[in-house]
Amino acid sequence: MPRTTPRTTARSTARTTAGTRRLLGAAAVGLAAVLALTACGSGGSAGAAGNAKVTKETGDSPYQGTVLSKHFDKPDLVLDDTSGQPYDLRKQTAGHSTLLFFGYTSCPDVCPTTMGDIGVAMQKLSPEEQQKIDVVFVSTDPQRDTPQVLRTWLDSMGKSFIGLTGDLEKVKTAAKTLGIMVEDPVVNKDGSVTSTHGAQVLAFLPADDKAHLLYLSATSVETYQHDLPLLAKGVQA
Numbered sequence: 001m002p003r004t005t006p007r008t009t010a011r012s013t014a015r016t017t018a019g020t021r022r023l024l025g026a027a028a029v030g031l032a033a034v035l036a037l038t039a040c041g042s043g044g045s046a047g048a049a050g051n052a053k054v055t056k057e058t059g060d061s062p063y064q065g066t067v068l069s070k071h072f073d074k075p076d077l078v079l080d081d082t083s084g085q086p087y088d089l090r091k092q093t094a095g096h097s098t099l100l101f102f103g104y105t106s107c108p109d110v111c112p113t114t115m116g117d118i119g120v121a122m123q124k125l126s127p128e129e130q131q132k133i134d135v136v137f138v139s140t141d142p143q144r145d146t147p148q149v150l151r152t153w154l155d156s157m158g159k160s161f162i163g164l165t166g167d168l169e170k171v172k173t174a175a176k177t178l179g180i181m182v183e184d185p186v187v188n189k190d191g192s193v194t195s196t197h198g199a200q201v202l203a204f205l206p207a208d209d210k211a212h213l214l215y216l217s218a219t220s221v222e223t224y225q226h227d228l229p230l231l232a233k234g235v236q237a
Contacts, residue, residue, distance in 0.1 A: 071210035075174035079166035082151035104141035119157035121224035
């Protein structure tokens, strides 16, 4: 069920330990919900707040990521991909394990770190396993993140990664259905841009195309390396 967290301001470089991601009990769940809503900014600190989702104990799960107690539908979202063509998130990732992350290319810290770590973990998979996982990056700064900019940025992390950009209101609505807050980008006096957004990665499983797992900001590459083979097999959380 939804759980409302208090407004919090946090730097996206804040790191959480593997122990925090797997803490048990009501108090730990509340802490995990807050940490899941860190944000990243360019040129200044940024914060985000929104509805975080209650997690359940993960001791019996084969995954190291945080298991969601409620499974959320994949957003009904159609944006432009990096070739400039319409991309229907639900239809075109149907039947695949999908990692979904909202961010922007000029982010100085959590966005490239998160996508880079996923990219390193993906490289450890066989080509057959890689084809069973879609990694989708949705821009929260579509005015600057053109399809060409997205493709160049993503290629340094994973050439198979899917980049989507377009109507920010659509992005905000889609993110909200997952309890992820996305706010309008702010241009600072020095010309830099701050985009406030939730910094968690959601994993959707192929059996029902619903989100079953959450990866908090700064999840280690080792955790992704452990979990991606399971995602490729569609193992239930």
